[in-house]
Amino acid sequence: xxxxxxxxxxxxxxxxxxxxxxxxxxxxxxxxxxxxxxxxxxxxxxxxxxxxxxxxxxxxxxxxxxxxxxxxxxxxxxxxxxxxxxxxxxxxxxxxxxxxxxxxxxxxxxxxxxxxxxxxxxxxxxxxxxxxxxxxxxxxxxxxxxxxxxxxxxxxxxxxxxxxxxxxxxxxxxxxxxxxxxxxxxxxxxxxxxxxxxxxxxxxxxxxxxxxxxxxxxxxxxxxxxxxxxxxxxxxxxxxxxxxxxx
Numbered sequence: 001x002x003x004x005x006x007x008x009x010x011x012x013x014x015x016x017x018x019x020x021x022x023x024x025x026x027x028x029x030x031x032x033x034x035x036x037x038x039x040x041x042x043x044x045x046x047x048x049x050x051x052x053x054x055x056x057x058x059x060x061x062x063x064x065x066x067x068x069x070x071x072x073x074x075x076x077x078x079x080x081x082x083x084x085x086x087x088x089x090x091x092x093x094x095x096x097x098x099x100x101x102x103x104x105x106x107x108x109x110x111x112x113x114x115x116x117x118x119x120x121x122x123x124x125x126x127x128x129x130x131x132x133x134x135x136x137x138x139x140x141x142x143x144x145x146x147x148x149x150x151x152x153x154x155x156x157x158x159x160x161x162x163x164x165x166x167x168x169x170x171x172x173x174x175x176x177x178x179x180x181x182x183x184x185x186x187x188x189x190x191x192x193x194x195x196x197x198x199x200x201x202x203x204x205x206x207x208x209x210x211x212x213x214x215x216x217x218x219x220x221x222x223x224x225x226x227x228x229x230x231x232x233x234x235x236x237x238x239x240x241x242x243x244x245x246x247x
Contacts, residue, residue, distance in 0.1 A: 008193055009046075015200035016043050019207060026210045028156070034077035035160060042071055065124045072131040075164060079138045082161050085213045086146050086153055097145050104141055108134060125179050132172040139165045154213040159206020163199040170195035 019039055023029040029036040045067050048054055054063065083101075087094045112130050139161055146153050153161070174188040 008197055012193075012197050012200055013046070015197065015204050016046075018204050019200070022204075022208055028207055028210055031210060031212075032081050032156070032160075032207075034074075034081045038071070038074040038078055041074055045071060065128075069124070069128060069131070072128055072135075075131075075135045075168065076138075078160060078164055079135060079142065082139075082157050083142055085157050086142060086151060093145075093149055093151070097142070100145065101138065101141055105134065105138065108137060122179060125175055129172055129175040129179075132168045132175060136165060136168040136172060139168065152214040155206050155211040157213055159202050163202035163206070166202065167195050167199040 016039065020036075020043070023036055023039075049064065049067070054060060057063065083097070087097045143153075143161055143165075145151075170188075170191055174192040177188045
Protein backbone atom coordinates (compact mmCIF):
# COMPACT_ATOMS: atom_id res chain seq x y z
CA UNK A 1 0.00 0.00 0.00
CA UNK A 2 1.32 3.46 -0.91
CA UNK A 3 1.92 5.94 1.93
CA UNK A 4 -0.86 8.16 0.56
CA UNK A 5 -3.40 5.43 1.32
CA UNK A 6 -2.22 5.18 4.92
CA UNK A 7 -2.81 8.93 5.16
CA UNK A 8 -6.22 8.57 3.50
CA UNK A 9 -7.22 5.76 5.87
CA UNK A 10 -5.98 7.63 8.93
CA UNK A 11 -7.86 10.75 7.84
CA UNK A 12 -11.09 8.79 7.37
CA UNK A 13 -10.73 7.26 10.85
CA UNK A 14 -10.13 10.73 12.33
CA UNK A 15 -13.22 12.13 10.60
CA UNK A 16 -15.38 9.24 11.79
CA UNK A 17 -14.11 9.78 15.33
CA UNK A 18 -15.02 13.48 15.10
CA UNK A 19 -18.49 12.61 13.83
CA UNK A 20 -19.06 10.22 16.73
CA UNK A 21 -17.68 12.73 19.24
CA UNK A 22 -19.85 15.59 17.98
CA UNK A 23 -22.84 13.28 17.72
CA UNK A 24 -22.43 12.35 21.37
CA UNK A 25 -21.67 15.88 22.60
CA UNK A 26 -24.59 17.52 20.77
CA UNK A 27 -27.07 14.65 20.98
CA UNK A 28 -27.27 14.39 17.20
CA UNK A 29 -27.43 10.59 17.33
CA UNK A 30 -30.86 10.87 18.99
CA UNK A 31 -32.18 12.96 16.10
CA UNK A 32 -30.60 10.91 13.30
CA UNK A 33 -30.35 7.31 14.59
CA UNK A 34 -30.31 5.68 11.14
CA UNK A 35 -27.44 7.89 10.01
CA UNK A 36 -25.37 6.99 13.07
CA UNK A 37 -26.26 3.32 12.65
CA UNK A 38 -24.58 3.44 9.22
CA UNK A 39 -21.62 5.34 10.63
CA UNK A 40 -21.23 2.82 13.47
CA UNK A 41 -21.36 -0.11 11.08
CA UNK A 42 -18.77 1.34 8.68
CA UNK A 43 -16.49 2.24 11.58
CA UNK A 44 -16.62 -1.28 13.01
CA UNK A 45 -16.27 -2.79 9.55
CA UNK A 46 -13.12 -0.77 8.87
CA UNK A 47 -11.70 -1.85 12.23
CA UNK A 48 -12.47 -5.56 11.81
CA UNK A 49 -11.24 -5.71 8.23
CA UNK A 50 -7.89 -4.24 9.29
CA UNK A 51 -7.02 -7.28 11.40
CA UNK A 52 -4.53 -9.64 9.68
CA UNK A 53 -6.53 -12.64 10.92
CA UNK A 54 -9.46 -11.38 8.81
CA UNK A 55 -7.56 -10.17 5.74
CA UNK A 56 -5.64 -13.45 5.46
CA UNK A 57 -8.65 -15.67 6.09
CA UNK A 58 -9.58 -17.95 3.13
CA UNK A 59 -13.13 -16.56 3.18
CA UNK A 60 -12.01 -12.93 3.21
CA UNK A 61 -13.54 -12.17 -0.20
CA UNK A 62 -16.94 -13.44 0.95
CA UNK A 63 -16.67 -11.53 4.23
CA UNK A 64 -15.64 -8.35 2.42
CA UNK A 65 -18.44 -8.36 -0.15
CA UNK A 66 -21.08 -9.39 2.40
CA UNK A 67 -20.02 -6.47 4.61
CA UNK A 68 -19.88 -4.16 1.59
CA UNK A 69 -23.44 -4.97 0.54
CA UNK A 70 -24.69 -4.61 4.12
CA UNK A 71 -23.18 -1.13 4.30
CA UNK A 72 -24.75 -0.29 0.94
CA UNK A 73 -28.20 -1.33 2.20
CA UNK A 74 -27.75 0.82 5.32
CA UNK A 75 -27.45 3.89 3.09
CA UNK A 76 -31.16 3.54 2.39
CA UNK A 77 -31.60 4.35 6.08
CA UNK A 78 -29.76 7.64 5.61
CA UNK A 79 -32.09 8.64 2.79
CA UNK A 80 -35.10 7.59 4.87
CA UNK A 81 -33.72 9.87 7.59
CA UNK A 82 -33.45 12.79 5.16
CA UNK A 83 -36.91 12.14 3.73
CA UNK A 84 -38.70 12.01 7.08
CA UNK A 85 -37.15 15.29 8.23
CA UNK A 86 -37.49 17.25 4.97
CA UNK A 87 -41.06 16.04 4.43
CA UNK A 88 -42.22 15.22 7.99
CA UNK A 89 -45.34 13.28 8.84
CA UNK A 90 -48.32 15.59 8.60
CA UNK A 91 -46.72 17.66 5.85
CA UNK A 92 -49.06 18.54 2.98
CA UNK A 93 -46.49 17.16 0.54
CA UNK A 94 -45.52 13.93 2.29
CA UNK A 95 -47.92 11.59 0.48
CA UNK A 96 -47.20 13.13 -2.92
CA UNK A 97 -43.45 12.89 -2.48
CA UNK A 98 -43.75 9.27 -1.31
CA UNK A 99 -45.86 8.44 -4.37
CA UNK A 100 -43.33 9.97 -6.76
CA UNK A 101 -40.51 8.10 -5.01
CA UNK A 102 -42.42 4.81 -5.11
CA UNK A 103 -43.24 5.11 -8.82
CA UNK A 104 -39.72 6.20 -9.76
CA UNK A 105 -38.00 3.43 -7.78
CA UNK A 106 -40.49 0.86 -9.12
CA UNK A 107 -39.61 1.90 -12.69
CA UNK A 108 -35.93 1.63 -11.82
CA UNK A 109 -36.53 -1.85 -10.39
CA UNK A 110 -38.27 -2.86 -13.64
CA UNK A 111 -35.29 -1.57 -15.59
CA UNK A 112 -33.01 -3.72 -13.44
CA UNK A 113 -35.31 -6.72 -13.89
CA UNK A 114 -35.30 -6.54 -17.69
CA UNK A 115 -31.62 -5.69 -18.06
CA UNK A 116 -29.45 -8.63 -19.01
CA UNK A 117 -26.44 -9.53 -16.90
CA UNK A 118 -23.51 -10.63 -19.00
CA UNK A 119 -22.32 -14.19 -18.22
CA UNK A 120 -18.83 -12.97 -17.29
CA UNK A 121 -20.14 -10.19 -15.01
CA UNK A 122 -20.08 -10.56 -11.25
CA UNK A 123 -23.44 -10.86 -9.49
CA UNK A 124 -22.03 -9.17 -6.39
CA UNK A 125 -20.69 -6.22 -8.38
CA UNK A 126 -23.96 -5.96 -10.26
CA UNK A 127 -25.94 -5.90 -6.99
CA UNK A 128 -23.64 -3.24 -5.52
CA UNK A 129 -24.01 -1.13 -8.68
CA UNK A 130 -27.79 -1.31 -8.56
CA UNK A 131 -27.91 -0.37 -4.88
CA UNK A 132 -25.57 2.60 -5.46
CA UNK A 133 -27.65 3.83 -8.40
CA UNK A 134 -30.91 3.43 -6.47
CA UNK A 135 -29.60 5.41 -3.49
CA UNK A 136 -28.31 8.15 -5.81
CA UNK A 137 -31.65 8.37 -7.64
CA UNK A 138 -33.54 8.50 -4.33
CA UNK A 139 -31.19 11.25 -3.16
CA UNK A 140 -31.71 13.30 -6.32
CA UNK A 141 -35.48 12.87 -6.18
CA UNK A 142 -35.71 14.12 -2.59
CA UNK A 143 -33.44 17.10 -3.24
CA UNK A 144 -35.18 17.85 -6.53
CA UNK A 145 -38.66 17.80 -5.02
CA UNK A 146 -37.56 19.94 -2.10
CA UNK A 147 -36.22 22.47 -4.59
CA UNK A 148 -39.37 22.29 -6.74
CA UNK A 149 -41.74 22.80 -3.84
CA UNK A 150 -39.38 25.33 -2.20
CA UNK A 151 -39.07 23.29 0.99
CA UNK A 152 -36.07 24.48 3.04
CA UNK A 153 -33.39 21.93 3.92
CA UNK A 154 -31.27 22.56 7.00
CA UNK A 155 -27.51 22.23 7.23
CA UNK A 156 -27.58 18.76 8.82
CA UNK A 157 -29.82 17.17 6.21
CA UNK A 158 -28.32 19.02 3.26
CA UNK A 159 -24.87 17.78 4.26
CA UNK A 160 -26.12 14.21 4.70
CA UNK A 161 -27.74 14.18 1.26
CA UNK A 162 -24.93 15.97 -0.59
CA UNK A 163 -22.17 13.87 0.96
CA UNK A 164 -24.00 10.62 0.24
CA UNK A 165 -24.77 11.67 -3.34
CA UNK A 166 -21.09 12.44 -3.95
CA UNK A 167 -20.02 9.05 -2.65
CA UNK A 168 -22.71 6.89 -4.27
CA UNK A 169 -22.21 8.63 -7.61
CA UNK A 170 -18.50 7.84 -7.68
CA UNK A 171 -19.18 4.37 -6.30
CA UNK A 172 -21.59 3.59 -9.14
CA UNK A 173 -19.07 4.75 -11.75
CA UNK A 174 -16.29 2.80 -10.05
CA UNK A 175 -18.28 -0.43 -9.82
CA UNK A 176 -19.52 -0.06 -13.39
CA UNK A 177 -15.96 0.33 -14.62
CA UNK A 178 -14.86 -2.85 -12.84
CA UNK A 179 -17.03 -4.93 -15.15
CA UNK A 180 -17.84 -2.72 -18.12
CA UNK A 181 -14.73 -0.60 -18.73
CA UNK A 182 -11.82 -2.46 -17.11
CA UNK A 183 -9.17 -0.04 -18.44
CA UNK A 184 -10.51 2.67 -16.12
CA UNK A 185 -10.69 0.34 -13.14
CA UNK A 186 -7.30 1.30 -11.68
CA UNK A 187 -7.83 5.06 -12.01
CA UNK A 188 -11.31 4.96 -10.51
CA UNK A 189 -10.01 2.70 -7.76
CA UNK A 190 -8.07 5.72 -6.51
CA UNK A 191 -11.05 8.07 -6.79
CA UNK A 192 -13.44 5.91 -4.78
CA UNK A 193 -11.56 5.96 -1.40
CA UNK A 194 -10.99 9.69 -1.82
CA UNK A 195 -14.72 10.16 -2.40
CA UNK A 196 -15.41 8.38 0.89
CA UNK A 197 -13.17 10.86 2.71
CA UNK A 198 -14.84 13.74 0.83
CA UNK A 199 -18.22 12.46 2.05
CA UNK A 200 -16.92 12.32 5.64
CA UNK A 201 -15.58 15.87 5.30
CA UNK A 202 -18.98 17.15 4.18
CA UNK A 203 -20.68 15.24 6.99
CA UNK A 204 -18.25 16.54 9.61
CA UNK A 205 -18.88 20.13 8.55
CA UNK A 206 -22.65 19.71 8.27
CA UNK A 207 -23.07 17.73 11.50
CA UNK A 208 -20.75 19.68 13.76
CA UNK A 209 -23.81 20.92 15.62
CA UNK A 210 -27.54 20.31 15.65
CA UNK A 211 -29.33 22.45 13.10
CA UNK A 212 -32.98 21.37 13.07
CA UNK A 213 -34.68 21.46 9.73
CA UNK A 214 -36.79 24.61 9.23
CA UNK A 215 -40.49 23.95 9.23
CA UNK A 216 -41.87 24.08 5.67
CA UNK A 217 -43.59 27.34 4.88
CA UNK A 218 -46.01 25.34 2.76
CA UNK A 219 -49.22 25.07 4.81
CA UNK A 220 -52.18 22.82 4.18
CA UNK A 221 -54.04 25.42 2.13
CA UNK A 222 -51.12 25.86 -0.27
CA UNK A 223 -50.67 22.10 -0.35
CA UNK A 224 -54.28 21.69 -1.39
CA UNK A 225 -53.77 24.22 -4.18
CA UNK A 226 -50.77 22.22 -5.44
CA UNK A 227 -52.83 19.04 -5.30
CA UNK A 228 -55.74 20.65 -7.12
CA UNK A 229 -53.45 21.92 -9.88
CA UNK A 230 -51.86 18.48 -10.22
CA UNK A 231 -55.29 16.81 -10.43
CA UNK A 232 -56.43 19.28 -13.10
CA UNK A 233 -53.37 18.49 -15.21
CA UNK A 234 -53.92 14.77 -14.74
CA UNK A 235 -57.57 15.15 -15.82
CA UNK A 236 -56.44 16.90 -19.02
CA UNK A 237 -54.13 14.02 -19.96
CA UNK A 238 -56.77 11.81 -21.73
CA UNK A 239 -57.90 14.81 -23.78
CA UNK A 240 -54.33 15.57 -24.84
CA UNK A 241 -53.75 11.92 -25.76
CA UNK A 242 -56.87 11.89 -27.93
CA UNK A 243 -55.66 15.02 -29.73
CA UNK A 244 -52.31 13.36 -30.39
CA UNK A 245 -53.84 10.09 -31.64
CA UNK A 246 -56.63 11.80 -33.63
CA UNK A 247 -55.44 15.25 -34.62
